[in-house]
Amino acid sequence: MVDRENAIEVRHITKMFRVYYDKGTELKDKVLFSKRNKYENRKVLDDISFSVKRGEAIGLVGKNGCGKSTTLKMLTRIIYPNSGEIEMNGRVSSLIELGAGFHPDMSGRENIYTNAAIFGLTKKEIDARLEDIIAFSELEEYIDNPVRTYSSGMYTRLAFSVAINVDADILLIDEILAVGDANFQAKCFNKLREIKANGTTIVIVSHSLGQIEQICDRSIWIKNGKIAAEGIPKNVHMEYLDYMNEERIEQEEKERVRLQRQEMKERIEREEKERIEKENEKKRKRYGSGDAKFTNVRILDKDGNPQTTFRTGDEMTLDLDYEVYKKVVDGVFGFGVFRNDGLWVYGTNTRIDRFDNFDIEENGNYKVKLSDISLIPGQYWVDVTIEWGDGHPVDYFKEALRFEVVSNIGDTGVYRMPHDWKLTIPVTNK
Ligand SMILES: Nc1ncnc2c1ncn2[C@@H]1O[C@H](COP(=O)(O)OP(=O)(O)OP(=O)(O)O)[C@@H](O)[C@H]1O
Incomplete structure (x- = not known):
C-alpha cells in the first residue's frame, strides 16, 4: 500500500x-x-x-x-x-452475492456461524453478536429452520445482517x-x-x-x-x-434519422418497383410472335419529311420499315389511330381493305397515305401491326407513333365532318 x-x-x-x-x-x-x-x-x-x-x-x-x-x-x-x-x-465484507456462502440444509443460526467465520470472526466474537444479527434479520422464529425453507426476502435479510455485523x-x-x-x-x-x-x-x-x-x-x-x-x-x-x-x-435523434432512412429506403424500393412495372408496361405495349418486326417507324408530311405536327385536313404518311426473321404466311399489315385519352379514332388493315393474300418473306417497308386527316386538334397515337392471316399478332406495336393536330378553326368533337351550310335567313356581311 x-x-x-x-x-x-x-x-x-x-x-x-x-x-x-x-x-x-x-x-x-x-x-x-x-x-x-x-x-x-x-x-x-x-x-x-x-x-x-x-x-x-x-x-x-x-x-x-x-x-x-x-x-x-x-x-x-x-x-x-x-x-x-x-x-x-x-477486512472486506461484501454485499455482492448475498448469501453465496450459505448452506441450504443448515439452519439460519448455523449459517451465521459459518458465514461470519469466513469473514474472519472467532466463535467467541460470533457468540457475542449473534443476538444482534438475529434481531436485525427479524428472523427469530425461523432461525433454527434450514435456510432452504426461507423466502428470498428472508434469505437476503439474513445475509445482510451477517455482512454488516462482522465489523469489516x-x-x-x-x-x-x-x-x-x-x-x-x-x-x-x-x-x-x-x-x-x-x-x-x-x-x-x-x-x-x-x-x-x-x-x-x-x-x-x-x-x-x-x-x-x-x-x-x-x-x-x-x-x-x-x-x-x-x-x-x-x-431520439438517431431514431429519427433511422426512421428517415427507412422511409427513404422504402421510397427507393417503391420507385424501383414502379420503374420495373413501367418497363413491363412498356414491354406489354409491344407483343407478338416476333417472326417479323418493325424496325424504323415515322410519320411524313406531304413533302416526305418526318413530321409530328399537322393541321386539320393535312396529308400524312405512315412510313414503316420492318424486318422478317421467319416467313409470315398470309400476312396482314394494319394501323390504328387513338386519341391520347384512349378513344379509338380509326383502325384498318390490308385484309379489311381487301388486299389479296400475301406472305411476308423479306425485309421491307409499307406506307399508308392518309390524304386528309380531318381530326379535331389534340394528341394522337398510332398503333402499327403485322399479323397472321388469322389475326394473331406478329408484331403489335402499340403507341408506335405520336402526332399532334392543330387548327385555328375552333370546331369540336373527334373529326371534322365535311359539311355545307344552307341558310334560309338573309346573312349580312358586317
Ligand atoms: N462474466 C462476464 N462475461 C462477459 N461479459 C461480462 C461478464 N460480466 C460482465 N460482463 C459485461 O461487462 C459489462 C459490464 O458489466 P457490469 O455488470 O459490470 O455493469 P454494471 O455497470 O454493473 O451494469 P448494471 O448497472 O446493469 O448492473 C457489461 O457489458 C456486461 O455484459
Whole structure:
C-alpha cells in the first residue's frame, strides 16, 4: 500500500470479457459462419485508477453495463483484472452475492456461524453478536429452520445482517438497498450510516443517486471504461444526468434519422418497383410472335419529311420499315389511330381493305397515305401491326407513333365532318 491512509487502491486496472458472437439460428448462417471467429475481447474497464481513504464512502455510478459491478467484484476478488493492481487494506465484507456462502440444509443460526467465520470472526466474537444479527434479520422464529425453507426476502435479510455485523473495515455493496421490503431497506440504510459513522470504508454501486448522495462523500462516474468524473456526489450526478439526458436526445435523434432512412429506403424500393412495372408496361405495349418486326417507324408530311405536327385536313404518311426473321404466311399489315385519352379514332388493315393474300418473306417497308386527316386538334397515337392471316399478332406495336393536330378553326368533337351550310335567313356581311 503506497498510502497508509488509503483503504483501497486501484491502479491502472483493465478488464476484458469475451463476448461471443451469435452465429444465427438458421442452418445457412451456422454453415456460412462456422469458421468465423466466435468471440471478441471487449474492454469493459480501460486503465482505471482510484483510491478510497479509510472511513470514506464512495459511490460508483454510470449507465447499465458500464462496469460498476465488475469493479466491485474485482475489489472482492471474485474476479481479477487483466492488468493493473488492486490493494485492499483491511477486512472486506461484501454485499455482492448475498448469501453465496450459505448452506441450504443448515439452519439460519448455523449459517451465521459459518458465514461470519469466513469473514474472519472467532466463535467467541460470533457468540457475542449473534443476538444482534438475529434481531436485525427479524428472523427469530425461523432461525433454527434450514435456510432452504426461507423466502428470498428472508434469505437476503439474513445475509445482510451477517455482512454488516462482522465489523469489516471495508464494506462493498452492490444494489443491496434495492432488495427486501421498504421497511427493511430503510433499516439497512440507517445501519449503513451508523457503520460509516464508525469509520468503515464503504463502496456502493447503486442506481439510486439519492442514496449515494446521502451516504457517500464522493462519486465516481464510469463511462466507456474510463472515469468520466469524480467528486462531490451531487456535482458528479448533475454532470452524469446531463450526459444521460443528452444521450437520450441523441438516441431520439438517431431514431429519427433511422426512421428517415427507412422511409427513404422504402421510397427507393417503391420507385424501383414502379420503374420495373413501367418497363413491363412498356414491354406489354409491344407483343407478338416476333417472326417479323418493325424496325424504323415515322410519320411524313406531304413533302416526305418526318413530321409530328399537322393541321386539320393535312396529308400524312405512315412510313414503316420492318424486318422478317421467319416467313409470315398470309400476312396482314394494319394501323390504328387513338386519341391520347384512349378513344379509338380509326383502325384498318390490308385484309379489311381487301388486299389479296400475301406472305411476308423479306425485309421491307409499307406506307399508308392518309390524304386528309380531318381530326379535331389534340394528341394522337398510332398503333402499327403485322399479323397472321388469322389475326394473331406478329408484331403489335402499340403507341408506335405520336402526332399532334392543330387548327385555328375552333370546331369540336373527334373529326371534322365535311359539311355545307344552307341558310334560309338573309346573312349580312358586317
Ligand atoms: N462474466 C462476464 N462475461 C462477459 N461479459 C461480462 C461478464 N460480466 C460482465 N460482463 C459485461 O461487462 C459489462 C459490464 O458489466 P457490469 O455488470 O459490470 O455493469 P454494471 O455497470 O454493473 O451494469 P448494471 O448497472 O446493469 O448492473 C457489461 O457489458 C456486461 O455484459
